Amino acid sequence: MTVAGGATSSGTGHPAPAIQLRGINKRFSPVHANRDVNLVVPAGTIHGIVGENGAGKSTLMSILYGFYQADSGVIEVGGQVCPINSPEDALAAGIGMVHQHFMLVDVFSVLENILLGAEGGPLLAPGMAAARKEIARLEADYGLEVDPDALVGDLAVGLRQRVELLKALYRGANILILDEPTGVLTPQEADRLFEILRAMRDRGVTVILITHKLQEIMAITDNVSVMRAGQMVAHRETAQTTREELAELMVGRKVLLRVEKSVAAPGDALLRADGLSLIDAAKVTRLDGVSLDLRAGEIVGIAGVTGNGQSELLEVLSGILPPSRGRFTVHDRAIDQDHPCTPEEMRDLNLAHVPEDRQRMGMISAFAAWETAILGYHCDPAYTGPILLKTNAIIDDTDGKMARFDVRPADPQLTSDSFSGGNQQKLVLAREIERQPDILLVGQPTRGVDIGAIEFIHQQLIDMRDAGCAVLLVSVELEEILSLSDRILVMFEGRIVGEVAAADADARIIGLMMANAHEKAETEGAAAHG
Amino acid sequence: MGEDFLLIILTFDATIRVSVPLILAALAGLIVERSGVIDIGLEGKMLAAAFAAAAAAYATNSAWLGLGAGIVASVLLALLHGFACITHRGNQIVSGVAINILVSGLTVLLGISWFSLGGQTPPLTGDARFKSLTFPGAEAVRDIPVLGPIYSELLSGHNILVYLAFLTVPMVWWLVYRTRFGLRLRATGENPAAVDTAGISVIRMRYLALILCGILCGIAGSYFSTGHGAGFLREMTAGKGFIALAAMIFGKWRPVPVLFACLLFGFLDAIAIRLQGVELPLIGEMPVQFIQALPYILTVVLLAGFIGRAIAPKASGVPYVKEH
Numbered sequence: 134m135t136v137a138g139g140a141t142s143s144g145t146g147h148p149a150p151a152i153q154l155r156g157i158n159k160r161f162s163p164v165h166a167n168r169d170v171n172l173v174v175p176a177g178t179i180h181g182i183v184g185e186n187g188a189g190k191s192t193l194m195s196i197l198y199g200f201y202q203a204d205s206g207v208i209e210v211g212g213q214v215c216p217i218n219s220p221e222d223a224l225a226a227g228i229g230m231v232h233q234h235f236m237l238v239d240v241f242s243v244l245e246n247i248l249l250g251a252e253g254g255p256l257l258a259p260g261m262a263a264a265r266k267e268i269a270r271l272e273a274d275y276g277l278e279v280d281p282d283a284l285v286g287d288l289a290v291g292l293r294q295r296v297e298l299l300k301a302l303y304r305g306a307n308i309l310i311l312d313e314p315t316g317v318l319t320p321q322e323a324d325r326l327f328e329i330l331r332a333m334r335d336r337g338v339t340v341i342l343i344t345h346k347l348q349e350i351m352a353i354t355d356n357v358s359v360m361r362a363g364q365m366v367a368h369r370e371t372a373q374t375t376r377e378e379l380a381e382l383m384v385g386r387k388v389l390l391r392v393e394k395s396v397a398a399p400g401d402a403l404l405r406a407d408g409l410s411l412i413d414a415a416k417v418t419r420l421d422g423v424s425l426d427l428r429a430g431e432i433v434g435i436a437g438v439t440g441n442g443q444s445e446l447l448e449v450l451s452g453i454l455p456p457s458r459g460r461f462t463v464h465d466r467a468i469d470q471d472h473p474c475t476p477e478e479m480r481d482l483n484l485a486h487v488p489e490d491r492q493r494m495g496m497i498s499a500f501a502a503w504e505t506a507i508l509g510y511h512c513d514p515a516y517t518g519p520i521l522l523k524t525n526a527i528i529d530d531t532d533g534k535m536a537r538f539d540v541r542p543a544d545p546q547l548t549s550d551s552f553s554g555g556n557q558q559k560l561v562l563a564r565e566i567e568r569q570p571d572i573l574l575v576g577q578p579t580r581g582v583d584i585g586a587i588e589f590i591h592q593q594l595i596d597m598r599d600a601g602c603a604v605l606l607v608s609v610e611l612e613e614i615l616s617l618s619d620r621i622l623v624m625f626e627g628r629i630v631g632e633v634a635a636a637d638a639d640a641r642i643i644g645l646m647m648a649n650a651h652e653k654a655e656t657e658g659a660a661a662h663g
Numbered sequence: 664m665g666e667d668f669l670l671i672i673l674t675f676d677a678t679i680r681v682s683v684p685l686i687l688a689a690l691a692g693l694i695v696e697r698s699g700v701i702d703i704g705l706e707g708k709m710l711a712a713a714f715a716a717a718a719a720a721y722a723t724n725s726a727w728l729g730l731g732a733g734i735v736a737s738v739l740l741a742l743l744h745g746f747a748c749i750t751h752r753g754n755q756i757v758s759g760v761a762i763n764i765l766v767s768g769l770t771v772l773l774g775i776s777w778f779s780l781g782g783q784t785p786p787l788t789g790d791a792r793f794k795s796l797t798f799p800g801a802e803a804v805r806d807i808p809v810l811g812p813i814y815s816e817l818l819s820g821h822n823i824l825v826y827l828a829f830l831t832v833p834m835v836w837w838l839v840y841r842t843r844f845g846l847r848l849r850a851t852g853e854n855p856a857a858v859d860t861a862g863i864s865v866i867r868m869r870y871l872a873l874i875l876c877g878i879l880c881g882i883a884g885s886y887f888s889t890g891h892g893a894g895f896l897r898e899m900t901a902g903k904g905f906i907a908l909a910a911m912i913f914g915k916w917r918p919v920p921v922l923f924a925c926l927l928f929g930f931l932d933a934i935a936i937r938l939q940g941v942e943l944p945l946i947g948e949m950p951v952q953f954i955q956a957l958p959y960i961l962t963v964v965l966l967a968g969f970i971g972r973a974i975a976p977k978a979s980g981v982p983y984v985k986e987h
Contacts, residue, residue: 198860200859200860200985201985219862220859220860220861220862221862221863223862224861224862230860232860234856236854236856236857236860236861237854237857238849238850238853238854238857239853239854239977240849240853240977241849241850241853245846246857248846249846249847249850249857249858249861249863250847250858250861250862250863251861252843252846254843255842255843255844256841256842256843257841257842257843257845257846258841260843300861
């Protein structure tokens with residue numbers, strides 16, 4: 134075994150890998166999160182790690198970053214055994230990490246955030262001056278422009294991510310771990326990020342990219358490792374593999390990546406919105422004159438970057454919030470600020486809602502599955518007598534739902550939070566879909582859901598459409614919108630900025646609409662087509 | 664004019680005296696809350712320090728040793744709070760309230776058992792108290808109009824803890840905004856996960872903040888019994904720890920506004936003392952109880968409506984647990 138000096142030493146022969154993990158094990162009491170994991174990441178490459186939610190990717194990276202300690206196993210950095218017991222050790226070994234949820238202080242400036250933990254002395258002033266220079270250099274080298282004096286809380290998500298990258302580079306990281314970095318980005322921002330990552334690789338930085346998006350793996354990585362159920366199941370050179378193979382390795386069986394569906398046959402408009410606006414308590418306009426029609430037998434997809442009014446649109450249409458201006462009709466019932474309609478009345482109008490955040494709005498974590506399975510419909514005489522709940526009937530009913538929707542484990546007595554994300558979502562879907570609504574509002578149906586369950590959930594939505602239900606689908610996963618929708622509306626800053634028929638939908642154009650830069654793009658696009 | 668002016672000066676003078684423990688305690692609260700720990704036990708720490716300082720000063724006949732004992736008592740309680748709610752992630756409010764109740768009983772119990780004076784300590788005299796410092800020339804300039812009384816009454820003639828308290832304001836400001844410790848402290852209160860991933864121990868930061876809080880509360884408590892007063896009386900802190908918390912919120916967790924909030928509350932207190940037994944035009948003599956309640960009523964009014972939105976450090980009151 135050779136011992137190389139630095140992690141990026143590119144001397145003669147075989148340089149030591151930037152990272153080598155051997156036999157990593159980690160248990161969180163009942164869960165064996167990492168089981169004998171081995172991994173070799175060659176220096177100066179972009180290495181992808183894919184796996185479903187709960188496959189143990191994040192745990193593995195947290196161990197590498199010293200956030201958790203492995204129960205057993207060896208970490209080598211640059212060919213040398215390097216015990217990493219804290220983020221401090223990881224930083225000292227040149228490992229930086231950009232977490233999925235940014236580790237930034239909103240009320241601090243960019244500069245203060247970068248300085249935190251690398252202040253360069255007990256007083257701030259000298260360190261700040263030095264940091265300004267260094268940041269200017271890093272910005273120029275990697276194309277990471279950001280105003281060092283801006284307050285992080287005021288920055289867009291893409292810029293915050295740059296602050297995270299700068300933070301890692303400022304500490305001299307030459308191995309960079311990114312955990313699901315594109316989840317919150319528009320396709321264009323993601324492309325920009327990939328350019329930056331390539332620039333880093335060209336300067337000898339080793340990048341480890343954790344993601345569940347296979348197209349990103351194919352687009353940018355040199356090598357890819359697949360995790361399933363806590364184990365490393367395969368290592369591939371990206372050029373030698375395909376999305377289909379990776380998906381199969383992740384799930385352990387063949388998976389349909391594209392949903393099969395027939396052409397829609399839309400009927401009458403069941404829900405019509407006319408100029409809906411919502412102004413929140415802080416006087417911020419969240420929805421701005423949204424008009425749309427939702428017809429029976431079609432799926433309308435709402436695309437957009439998180440936080441552009443999609444959540445508010447769902448909340449208004451489901452009766453949770455009354456609109457500040459404008460009106461909408463559900464069947465023949467007109468709803469506006471002076472004539473609000475509660476979510477309960479909405480259910481009576483045969484409108485069902487699968488909320489975006491199932492943990493917060495779709496279920497109650499501490500409730501048993503059978504309780505979650507009737508939330509909102511608990512006054513149905515099938516479930517309750519005049520005083521007492523018909524517990525046995527509800528449990529039988531839940532048993533049936535669990536069987537039909539393949540919820541595992543199929544035990545109605547377990548608390549709701551003991552199910553995985555996908556199974557929770559299937560339970561919530563079962564609750565709403567089995568009422569056979571005419572109108573179904575669905576938010577982020579596959580967020581935190583593994584690939585196998587995604588396939589099932591998508592099929593359920595298509596089946597609802599084919600049965601004549603009007604489906605409104607809100608998702609930040611553009612791929613999901615593209616594969617399910619019959620019509621696509623794009624939201625930006627509370628407005629609908631574009632509408633595209635599914636047949637001529639183009640991810641690039643929609644991506645530009647999501648950043649509200651499509652007018653320019655349309656002309657470019659026309660030029661490209663012409 | 665002379666009489667009225669002197670009266671105003673004396674009211675300000677009293678304001679300064681009663682503001683001292685408020686300033687120290689409010690800054691103590693500011694430091695811990697900036698680190699993400701709520702400390703409702705400022706009151707208890709001050710009371711314990713007041714008792715420890717008086718007892719030690721009586722036993723050793725040294726105000727300085729008394730101050731040391733007060734600080735030690737207060738820091739120990741701060742560490743107890745830390746052990747409960749940082750190490751064991753207990754509820755911070757419950758821990759603070761428990762400390763307040765514990766101290767309220769314990770000081771009286773120990774007082775009776777050691778001194779048999781119904782919970783008080785014997786009166787402190789001589790070196791067992793902090794003496795007033797007279798500035799050079801204070802007597803000589805006393806008769807110069809305006810500036811004379813300001814110098815000799817308002818600025819001169821306080822004990823050293825008073826000056827220390829006012830010095831603490833710029834010191835805390837500098838610590839919080841100009842040092843590495845301060846940057847980390849503020850970050851810990853806003854987003855402890857960011858601090859943790861930057862390779863800094865959140866637990867260590869919070870304990871350090873609590874120790875600083877203990878020291879400041881220790882000085883504040885010692886001031887009650889060995890500076891402002893001459894001996895310990897049961898419940899002698901009289902809710903000042905809570906008023907200090909109010910001043911901290913009123914000052915929006917920033918040292919200089921907190922100072923002014925403390926001075927305002929101190930001023931209300933000073934006026935209340937002045938107004939007792941005074942015949943006011945139209946109203947007549949104000950009931951003593953109303954005047955005594957005035958600072959608290961105004962506290963409620965000010966907190967309810969006049970300060971706008973007070974945004975606490977985001978992670979304040981939340982025990983830090985690594986996410987899984």
